[in-house]
Amino acid sequence: MIEELLYSAPSYLSTLIFFALGAGLLMMVLGFVTYAILAERKVIGFMQLRVGPNRVGGPLGLLQTVADVLKLLLKEDTIPKAADRPLFILAPVIAFAPAFMVLAAIPFSESLRFSDLGIGLLYYIAISGISTVGILMGGWASNNKYALLGGMRSAAQMISYEVPLVMSVIGIILLTGSLNLVEIVEAQQNLAYLFVQPLAFFIFLIASVAELNRTPFDLPEAESELVAGYHVEYSGFRWAFFMLTEYVYLFAMASITTILFLGGWNPVPFLEFIPGVIWFAIKFSIIVFIMIWLRATLPRLRADQLMSFGWKVLLPLALLNIFISAVIKEIWF
Amino acid sequence: MNGELILFFILALVAIGSGVLMLNLTKVVHMVIALVFTFLSIAGLYIMLSAEFLAFVQILIYSGAITIIMLFGIMLTRHDDKTESKIGLPKLILVLTGIGVFFAIMFFQINDLSFGEQATELHVDNAEKIGIELYSKYVIPFELTSVLLLVALVGAIVLAKRDDEKEAEDNE
Numbered sequence: 001m002i003e004e005l006l007y008s009a010p011s012y013l014s015t016l017i018f019f020a021l022g023a024g025l026l027m028m029v030l031g032f033v034t035y036a037i038l039a040e041r042k043v044i045g046f047m048q049l050r051v052g053p054n055r056v057g058g059p060l061g062l063l064q065t066v067a068d069v070l071k072l073l074l075k076e077d078t079i080p081k082a083a084d085r086p087l088f089i090l091a092p093v094i095a096f097a098p099a100f101m102v103l104a105a106i107p108f109s110e111s112l113r114f115s116d117l118g119i120g121l122l123y124y125i126a127i128s129g130i131s132t133v134g135i136l137m138g139g140w141a142s143n144n145k146y147a148l149l150g151g152m153r154s155a156a157q158m159i160s161y162e163v164p165l166v167m168s169v170i171g172i173i174l175l176t177g178s179l180n181l182v183e184i185v186e187a188q189q190n191l192a193y194l195f196v197q198p199l200a201f202f203i204f205l206i207a208s209v210a211e212l213n214r215t216p217f218d219l220p221e222a223e224s225e226l227v228a229g230y231h232v233e234y235s236g237f238r239w240a241f242f243m244l245t246e247y248v249y250l251f252a253m254a255s256i257t258t259i260l261f262l263g264g265w266n267p268v269p270f271l272e273f274i275p276g277v278i279w280f281a282i283k284f285s286i287i288v289f290i291m292i293w294l295r296a297t298l299p300r301l302r303a304d305q306l307m308s309f310g311w312k313v314l315l316p317l318a319l320l321n322i323f324i325s326a327v328i329k330e331i332w333f
Numbered sequence: 334m335n336g337e338l339i340l341f342f343i344l345a346l347v348a349i350g351s352g353v354l355m356l357n358l359t360k361v362v363h364m365v366i367a368l369v370f371t372f373l374s375i376a377g378l379y380i381m382l383s384a385e386f387l388a389f390v391q392i393l394i395y396s397g398a399i400t401i402i403m404l405f406g407i408m409l410t411r412h413d414d415k416t417e418s419k420i421g422l423p424k425l426i427l428v429l430t431g432i433g434v435f436f437a438i439m440f441f442q443i444n445d446l447s448f449g450e451q452a453t454e455l456h457v458d459n460a461e462k463i464g465i466e467l468y469s470k471y472v473i474p475f476e477l478t479s480v481l482l483l484v485a486l487v488g489a490i491v492l493a494k495r496d497d498e499k500e501a502e503d504n505e
Contacts, residue, residue, distance in 0.1 A: 010336065087366065119385050119460050126393035132400050133369055140362055140407055148407070155400045162397065179460055 006116050021114060025103060033247040034065045040292050047296040075236040080143060087141035092241035095134030098127045099248040106255045107182050109265040109276035120181035124256055125166055132158040135230050142233035150229025154220035157210060160310040165207035167318035168200040171325035172260055185264035192263035199321045201261045203314055208253045209294060216298040219306060254287040341381060347374040361406040369399050386460045
């Protein structure tokens, strides 16, 4: 159905349908964010021999995040007197909008996708870069030194790790011969790129954790040194927007990792009777679990270690990977 | 009045409006934000011209570049620094006539300009087509550009290195 819509002539009806689909996706993502936060707290709790949230909504704490969001909505919305008011208000919007925009390019299964972009991968990488501007803006507009430090660190980190992130997927682009995410998934019908490009997978995973500002790379909001980094002056719903951005990017990054390296909706051999969307969800959940696992087990890096690791280890490895992929392509494909 | 025209007007208005804002705002960071909107709306115009690849490369490169400009803006200027512009009346009149003449020339030239038949197949595989053109017709300019970028990179490192040494000497 979406296929027909994508190729039909634009009309008021198709605009309406796409709007409704977008709203549906937003609801789905909000649902994911609600339970990803709960899952994160639960999993980290179990890993640290605690129980995690267990009061609101039964013994599993199923309504904990809902209660937290309600509390946030009721909180007073403060804007510091010395803050740069227009930028302070605009920053969470600029940070969040690209996080939701990138989801438009992600195909969840053969039929469940919202676009057929020839340059889907480039779209994802380009749009996700805009969020940095929002974060830096929020840090500067708060007129607080911790916030500014967090914003500056975030900008330095995001730009440094974007380079290996982009370089690591070039091998895949070379092997597929396309930037279209659907074609990339179709090229993995027999063998997922995880097994063809293991080096690229590890570079991508590390760089994506850094792009997501998660532990061990959570320097922009390092609680113990910067209070809370770039969003220290934000409260209530504006703060919720920054949090939402983070988790929507987690959703997007896990989806893109699934598509690029785990074969998207392609089933494991002999289990073809399970539909593609479920396969996508299973692979996606594994990636999200790995992200939470990393957060629970690794300590934070120092700022200089972070920079030298990005430029002196990941980037040369990514370049090496491009070289190897080019050789492999010349010989085998 | 179709959707394309409305979209064009919105994007053009944002591009020009934020360009003007960029010149008229007083704080450095505000100017940089205005610049972000100019670049983004220009990328939007590229998409309308079926040049998706160019549009997203524009966003990819400029969003990084603008963040860096913003960092420099924050680091190299004082927090509450403001630029004050003083333009005398004669200069203003001169500039306005200049703009008027430029507008007249452009208007009369563009008015009877014809591009021939419009291409309709531009959006098909355009990333692939750009690649083929770049590596067949324009190999030499492409390689020369990469050499130029390499020279700039090495030059930047040399400059940064020299500063380091000088500081080390000063400290001794």
